[in-house]
Amino acid sequence: MKNPVLTVAMPTYNAERYIGEAIESVLNQTFRDFELLIINDGSLDDTHSVVSSYKDARIRLINLEENRGVAHCRNLALQQARGEFIAWTDSDDLNEPTRFEKQLNFLQNNLDFGGCGTWLSRFKDSKTYYVTKAFKSSEKIKASLLFKPASVPNATAMLRLSEIKKYNLKYDEGLQISEDYDFIFNCSQYLKFSNIQEVLYHYRDSETSIMKSFEDREEQTFHILKTVYKKALVNLDIRASENELRLHHAICSRKMFSKFSRFQECCSWLENLQLANHQKMVYDTQVFNDIVAEQFFFLSKKASGFGLKTLSFFVKKSRKNCWSIKPIACSKLALRCVLKYDKFEFKLT
Structure with a gap:
């Protein structure tokens, strides 16, 4: 079987409440040639049942027997991905229908770039309360990463997988909440990044959010x-x-x-x-x-x-x-x- 152009990777843990919405926001994309690689990180709720209820052939589910952490799941996704590109999406967040089409169009027409993100909105109870407007310029992104983890919001990132493998770039499994910042910073030392200048990703500010437990x-x-x-x-x-x-x-x-x-x-x-x-x-x-x-x-x-x-x-x-x-x-x-x-x-x- 021909490999898809894109792997969409979704690490998940105890996400039964929202993962259905997250999956549908991927399956309803205008770009269709992708696999949705879901890594169930030892969930103790009905996450597996919710995922299994979807019969779309593009979904590939990997179940881990015990919880290994999001960095481990991301590294596993980098190893298992079959696409030329890989995009992240979290299991309680939502994607605009044109997200993958627009990011792929940019990367396929700008071969010197290794990745791109998008603007991101934060929402709670269907109400948007904050928008992260990340830079377009690769030089500004690289410089701002000295201060700002969200210079390329990790959840919005789409990466050229051949470049990730060329430089053996991985997530540090010893880090808890900054593994994404660390990874994007490491990538920026080798790859050029840009950000699509519109909100194509919606981050749910839920009580199960990893960042939520660290805010105070x-x-x-x-x-x-x-x-x-x-x-x-x-x-x-x-x-x-x-x-x-x-x-x-x-x-x-x-x-x-x-x-x-x-x-x-x-x-x-x-x-x-x-x-x-x-x-x-x-x-x-x-x-x-x-x-x-x-x-x-x-x-x-x-x-x-x-x-x-x-x-x-x-x-x-x-x-x-x-x-x-x-x-x-x-x-x-x-x-x-x-x-x-x-x-x-x-x-x-």
Whole structure:
């Protein structure tokens, strides 16, 4: 039998409630030449029964006797995939009908790219409350991965499987929640990425979400993510200390600052990163400076509770370092600082 063009891989564990919707969002794609490889990771509920109720010949089910973790399942999918390309989808999420068609069209017409993602919406109870708009530029994606795991949202990724095998790229099964960030970062060292500039994937914010259990555990999250931070910073010839890794995490985190001095330290760390890249030329200089400028704006939002002191510091440092910020963003920060707004998301009530 002829191999399909695409393998759609769906790791799953105890997903009986939503997996039916997830499967249907794959089977209803406008592109049809794919296999749906479902890896049931030792589920204890009726996930197997729900999957088995679908009689579509494109579905291939692998049952694991015990729970091995999502990284193991992803590696197994990379080994078992029969397609030229592989796309991920989670067992409680939804895909737009044109997702695979649009991603395949991009990769088949841009042979120098090894993968692409899409924009992603987060929803709960059928209501969308946040959209991740990832960069299109491969250079911006590569540079922003120093700070942002979602520079290519892993769940939206479609990869050229021959390139993954060529460089022996795998998921680290020792990591819990950052195995996807680590994998995409490793891929970015060898492959060019882009993102389709529209929402083609819908992430369900459910109580069973892996990330959900870590949202309020800042310290544990840091200890998991710092493995990737270390690797990324070594590229800039920086062997970061524990405190420097915590500064880097403070820049990437959405946690508000309780001390102005910590905000200043984080700014100094960004300046050090900019200088290191200028010396090592790991990333395109202008692109990296733009990414650092965006991170400084992100950082300053978390210090808006200190009022006009933050705004003055922001303007001073932006001018000194030639960090260009869009006027509308500056206006929003100014309003936050005037109000001494002390929450990350800004809503006037």
